[in-house]
Each structure stands twice: as structure tokens, then as C-alpha cells.
Amino acid sequence: MKGTGHAVCVGSDVDTDMIIAGRYLRTKNKQLWAEHAFEDYDPSIAGRLDGSVIVAGTNFGCGSSREQAAAALKAAGVQAVVAKSFARIFFRNAINLGIPLFEVADFECSDGDEISFDLENAVVEAGGRRYESGRLSNRMNEIIAAGGLIEYLGRRK
């Protein structure tokens, strides 16, 4: 799976309350989550998410297990997330919703930079530089490539 997107940069320890606040959780309306994504972190972000790649520091998605955090990013049109490190529940949730993830300790870029990524080869490129990401397991790659865990399990039937 390959793709591109413009960078939307956030800092370290961005928790899932920041990605989607508790006051918006009780709904089935994914578009509502997209509209309010990162509202408590930086309200200007939501409007820039379509076609983006989130670039985060360490421990992205820490805190609550709310899958709405990953679902908000997907509904908003986020193509992939590159982080120095991920919190593990968000990591699983994003994979289960088919969002490509890349863990790169020394990734550098600025808001708006063009980023390209290649899931199978675990490679991200930005600013003319190529970064190797930690590899996901084969199964994780298959789940993402299928579009998420629901689709993956459906194909295995």
C-alpha cells in the first residue's frame, strides 16, 4: 500500500482526549468526530486533515482506549500517521481501522510538506529524505491493506 499526503504536525504525548474529546463520543456519526478532531489541542487542525499525513512526536494516542480517536482521523481523510512512537492501544485501533502507521524516531518535516509512504517496504519519504520505519508484522500489514479488521476477517471466512 502506497500513498501521499501533506504533513500536519503535532507534538509528543498527544492523548486520545486531545484527538477527540469525551463530550463527542456518544454518537454513531463519524463525521462529527472528524469535524472536532484535535479540537482541544489546536482547533485549526480539523480543517487541514483531508488528504494529510499526521506527523507526531513520541507516545501518540496515549490515554483512553477510545477507538473514536482513530475513527476520527480516518473519517477526516488522514492517509497515514508517522510518529516517533505510538501508545499501544491507539496503535492497535489504527491498524484495525486500516490506517497505515510508521514509527520513525528521527523523522523531520514541517506543516504542509509533501510526504509519501510505502507500507509493505516500511518506508516514508519527506524533504528528499528516505526514512525506514519499524516493520509491522505480516498480519498487521494484511489488516491495513484489507482496509481494517472487519474487512480482514470477512476475507478469511
Added chain:
Amino acid sequence: MATISERLLGSPAGSFTDLELSRAYAHDGTGIQALLSFSQMQTKVRSPEKISIIYDHIAPANNSETANLQHELRDFSKETGMNFYEIGEGICHQVMSEGVCMPGEVVVGADSHTCTLGAFGAFATGVGATDMAAIWATGETWFRVPETTGITLEGRLKGRAEPKDVALTYVTRLGMDGATYRALEFIGDGAGSLEMDGRLTICNMAIEAGAKAGLFYSDDKTVSYLSEFGKTAERQETEDCTYAGELHLDLDDIVPVISAPHRVDNAAPVDKYEGTHLDQVFVGTCTNGRYEDLKRFADIVKGKKVAVRTVVVPASKRTLLKCIGTGVLSDIVDAGCSIGTPGCGPCLGAHMGVLGEGEVGLSTANRNFKNRMGVGAEYYLCSPSTAAASALKGEIADPEACR
């Protein structure tokens, strides 16, 4: 020799394994999302007797939209034969700790604080909604067996220092991502000295250091605790093993601490924040809503009046009943505190004590993230005794001064 996580998951650290789960549970928040995912899987619930649904997050419902969503999951869980716990039964982790979860089990909950149950020597970890839906369908899930940070606890807690102070201290020492992807294993004489309520508090906050699980070995105290629920539990033998990381804490050195907004990993002795004006004190949650917590709070406020509005929410119906039976509830109500339905209370910022802009709160919960318990508000974290001493003064106060 193996860590307890390696023994329970049956594989060495770093390997991937598929395991059938001993039990799995979700609450009204994540369960509704899991049902959305499950309905797209077009399959049946594999082992409903192992699955529980516990209403705790917004319980009772705060509006019609929430009520409608809750109605759907309530009907589904009853139709499929899952174990359903209605509003007021308590917080999911607490309900599972009242004679349900047993040593040696592998448990998954759709909530980040599922790690609480590691206190029993069970491997318990949190997942999201779609993972939970897949577990409903298959009864199993995959794990990457975690490396372990061994936390050696020596000595004994003194004065008004409590298990919560141990938890805030170790999270601060490790940092918010100091144990990401890892398990924490609590060992040493000091670990053995802690009662089950304290072990539950300490394991509960493992996730605040990013850990996948926090575990104690099952011992005489575990066996005795579970026997009160009519359950026969096994002790677990400790083994010498090599840890990926280690931390030593002397319980004698632990003092009452406060984690200031908006990070959990910045605990400092209470005196650093003494005198900070408070608009509200909240006592409860899966961290500190147990009987022993409410008793410690009541022992300090008994016969006095709180100087700030104070919300107390028991972690479960059983906790509430015990508080009624022993007079702890009267002490708390007489002191001027307000009592909420057993459950999560305002912890997730949905109802029952959310703060307004510019307000400052003190809470026995596990997270003080920006805006979590009120947009534009600030929340400090502490133990029940510190909450009690502070409630009496209307400002942050050191519980050691209370006698």
C-alpha cells in the same frame, strides 16, 4: 526463567501469539462502538458466557441520544446471552475485581484501565472497540508478548502515604511513555505488604506510563480476598527472571504527592501545591473509588464539614452497600459531600461534576489531561486522604497534618 506475562501468555517476550481469552468485557462507551463493528462482521457471538457488558461511563444516561445507544447494546447483550450489568452495578474493572477475575486468567477489556486486574496475577489489558468486536466473534485475539519492567517495592507505607502515592510516584519515575509496549511486574516484600485494594490502585495506573499490563503475583492476600467472594484461588510462585528494565521504590520513602495539570508524570510532594484554591474535590473512579479509599476519606472528614463542593462516587454497588453498612456513607454525607451513582462519575468529562472554564479541581482519578474533566478547567490528582484534607480546607492541603 520467565516473567509472569510470559508464563500467562505462554510465549517469550517479543513473540506473537493467538490466545483464547478467559473473559472479555466492554462498557456502555466502547461496547456501543464494538456493536457497530460487530454488526458489520455478520457473524454470531462465539462464547457469550465469557463476555460482559457493564454500564458505568455515562450511567444513568445523560440525554436521549446516549439513552438510545445504550438501549441498543442492552438489548443485544441480553439477546445474545452476554453477562449484562445494569447502571449502578459499578465500574467495569471494579465489578470484575469483586470475585470474577481470577489469578492466571488472560483478560481483555475495551477500556484502557483494564490493566487494573493484573493485581490478581491475571494478564489483563485494554483494547479498542473493533478488537472487542472480533473477540465477540472469535473468542480470541493476538498479543505481542511484552518485555517487562520489574518494579521492586521494599519497606512499608507510613503515615498518610497511600497506594495512590506509590502509583503517581512510579508513573513519574517512568514517564508517560516510559513503559510503552511493556508490562510492569511489582515484586519484593513491599509488594507483598500491600492489600488488594492498593494493588488494584497501583496496577490501574500502569497505562499512565504506557504499559500494556501491570501485575502482582497472586499470594496469600489474593487467596484470602477472593475467598470472601466464595472463590478458591491459586497462589503463584515467583521466579527469578531477567527484566528489560528495573525500578526500585522504597515504600518508607513514599509521601503524599500531587500530579499537577496537565500531566500525570509530574508528581511532587503535596507541600509544593499547598494552599492552591479549589472549586471542587472529586473522590472515586477505578483508581480510588473502593471501600478502603472511601473509608480513608471518611476517617478524615468525619464530624467536620467540607469547605468546597465535594463529589464522592463509589466504584460499585458492593462498595456503596459496605459504606452504608459501616457508617462510612453517613460520615461522608454528614460532612457535606454529594454522592453519585456507582460508576465512573465525572472522570471522563461527560457528567456528574464536570468543571467550568477557569475552575480548579482536585481528583482521585488517574488522568488530569487538558480539558478532560471540563473545558478550560484544571485538575490536580491525589490520594483519597489528600482529597479529604484538602476538601476540609477548600485548598490543597497535606493529609499528614490531619490527626
